[in-house]
Amino acid sequence: MPLSIVEFFLKLNQFDFRLLSVIEVLMAKYEIVPIEEIAAYIHYSEKKVQKALYRLRQYKLIFMAQRHYLGAALTFIGYDALALKALVEKRIVAQIGPEVGSGKESDIRLAVDDENDEFILKIHRLGKLDFRATKRSRAFIAEKSHISPLYESRLSAEREFKALSDLSEAGISVPKPIAQNRHIVAMHIIIGQDLYRIKKNEFESKKEILTLFINIIHEMQGAVKVGYIHGDLSEYNIRLNEDNYPVFFDWPQCIETQSEQAERILTRDLDNILNYFKKKFQLTIKMNVSELLLKYFDNLETPSVL
Numbered sequence: 001m002p003l004s005i006v007e008f009f010l011k012l013n014q015f016d017f018r019l020l021s022v023i024e025v026l027m028a029k030y031e032i033v034p035i036e037e038i039a040a041y042i043h044y045s046e047k048k049v050q051k052a053l054y055r056l057r058q059y060k061l062i063f064m065a066q067r068h069y070l071g072a073a074l075t076f077i078g079y080d081a082l083a084l085k086a087l088v089e090k091r092i093v094a095q096i097g098p099e100v101g102s103g104k105e106s107d108i109r110l111a112v113d114d115e116n117d118e119f120i121l122k123i124h125r126l127g128k129l130d131f132r133a134t135k136r137s138r139a140f141i142a143e144k145s146h147i148s149p150l151y152e153s154r155l156s157a158e159r160e161f162k163a164l165s166d167l168s169e170a171g172i173s174v175p176k177p178i179a180q181n182r183h184i185v186a187m188h189i190i191i192g193q194d195l196y197r198i199k200k201n202e203f204e205s206k207k208e209i210l211t212l213f214i215n216i217i218h219e220m221q222g223a224v225k226v227g228y229i230h231g232d233l234s235e236y237n238i239r240l241n242e243d244n245y246p247v248f249f250d251w252p253q254c255i256e257t258q259s260e261q262a263e264r265i266l267t268r269d270l271d272n273i274l275n276y277f278k279k280k281f282q283l284t285i286k287m288n289v290s291e292l293l294l295k296y297f298d299n300l301e302t303p304s305v306l
């Protein structure tokens with residue numbers, strides 16, 4: 001039975017966590033870490049290690065597989081336990097609350113800090129841990145050609161945290177990041193509603209709709225100025241806050257304005273926004289990427305590639 005997050009901390013002892021982090025370290029070298037190596041690393045007998053590992057497997061924190069040796073690897077649940085423990089120790093997280101959203105590639109949870117202030121934990125989950133796939137591949141990863149789902153998820157969280165940090169520092173309307181550990185990003189909550197959920201009649205006038213459009217374009221331009229293009233911008237990744245101002249979230253796939261694909265991706269983002277206003281409000285606005293970059297801001301320095 002997998003443990004709930006709270007149970008991790010009640011049921012797991014120091015030795016359990018030590019084992020989980022040793023497996024994590026050795027997973028840089030092995031897809032399935034030989035028990036022999038784990039035991040040698042921490043100077044314990046293989047028997048004692050094996051016994052503790054069976055317990056961790058019962059909680060689904062690791063999985064074990066028999067190759068020409070017996071080995072173990074972290075599951076996402078085990079990776080969650082390590083990341084959450086680190087965030088608790090850094091006093092970022094005091095308590096973890098319910099899931100408030102679930103994307104295709106993440107779980108979104110509420111959490112509170114020592115002061116009882118609520119914030120969001122975005123737990124990135126990319127790819128799937130496929131037991132069968134690992135059977136076919138070699139246990140020892142000579143080159144980093146195989147990227148494990150855990151590692152991929154961590155890279156995704158790192159990318160998102162970096163973008164959120166740069167953008168929020170520059171005053172762009174994004175959730176303010178708080179911390180990142182492994183595949184988890186802690187960030188401020190955007191109190192409000194996802195744009196795709198908002199009904200047409202919630203807008204009082206055409207002017208209000210146009211203001212929203214202008215604000216979205218303003219934020220897209222601002223992000224470009226900082227060097228970022230969202231890359232998956234649509235009504236699904238924009239929330240309106242309490243002042244009805246748009247906040248852009250979900251940044252791991254963002255690209256830099258220097259990228260060769262910058263113009264294509266920015267065009268796609270802009271088209272998504274134009275289509276949303278057309279479909280939802282029958283508002284046809286003609287605008288292309290160069291207009292997006294120049295129309296409202298004379299002082300905007302256009303990045304070289306665009």
Ligand SMILES: Nc1ncnc2c1ncn2[C@@H]1O[C@H](COP(=O)(O)OP(=O)(O)OP(=O)(O)O)[C@@H](O)[C@H]1O
Binds near residue numbers: 104194
């Ligand atoms: N900072 C936040 N404050 C409030 N709600 C949030 C926040 N971040 C995410 N959410 C909620 O969680 C949902 C999923 O978030 P997000 O889009 O970042 O995840 P995702 O896994 O990348 O999703 P998908 O792949 O489906 O686009 C959002 O639609 C939103 O309702």
Ligand SMILES: [Mg+2]
Binds near residue numbers: 103236
């Ligand atoms: Mg999303």
